[in-house]
Amino acid sequence: QVQVVESGGGLVQPGGSLRLSCAASGSALDIYVMAWYRQFPTNQRRELVADMYWNTDMKYYHESVRGRFTISEDGAKNTLDLQMERLKPEDTALYYCKVVTESRDTYWGQGTQVTVSS
Numbered sequence: 001q002v003q004v005v006e007s008g009g010g011l012v013q014p015g016g017s018l019r020l021s022c023a024a025s026g027s028a029l030d031i032y033v034m035a036w037y038r039q040f041p042t043n044q045r046r047e048l049v050a051d052m053y054w055n056t057d058m059k060y061y062h063e064s065v066r067g068r069f070t071i072s073e074d075g076a077k078n079t080l081d082l083q084m085e086r087l088k089p090e091d092t093a094l095y096y097c098k099v100v101t102e103s104r105d106t107y108w109g110q111g112t113q114v115t116v117s118s
Contacts, residue, residue, distance in 0.1 A: 002026035002107040006097045009112030012087055018114060020082040022097030030102040034080040036071065038093035039111070046096060052080060065091075087116045 008020040024031065035051030050061045050071045059071060070083045080097065097109040 002029060002099060002101065002105070004097050004099050004107050004109035006095065006109040006112040009095060009114045011115045011117065013118050014087060014089055014116055016087050016116070018084045018087065020084070020095055020097075020112060020114070022080045022082075022099075022109060024078040024080075024097075024099045024107070029078060031078060032100045032102045032104065034073065034100075035098045036080070036082045037096045037098060038091075038114075039096065040093045047093075049095070050082065051098075084114070087114075089116045092116050 003025050005023050006020060008018060010018060012018050022034065031054040033051055033053045036049040037046040038049050039046045048062060049065055050059065050069060052059045052071055052073055061069060068084065068086045072081050073079065092115050094111045095114050096111045099107045
């Protein structure tokens, strides 16, 4: 079984910054890809924010966050951080971390709330 835990959400003013962290753990964990998604208050659909294929340089960013958000990984610790800069009110959402293993099993964290408001 794989556990996925997010941390770092909170309330921030427009233009501010936050750093989210996702940690994956479990026996014989072999990660294929880790990703950050978000779910907006008015829409149940989860939007892919950014992802990274493990042991590669392949990263993806949604166009709405490109240039403002940066993901970084620690392969030894199985963590994926999301550094968010120049936050906007429309970035307000529940942010989830997803882990896909080499066997293509998918695990989600419980989510961490990010609220951008003055």
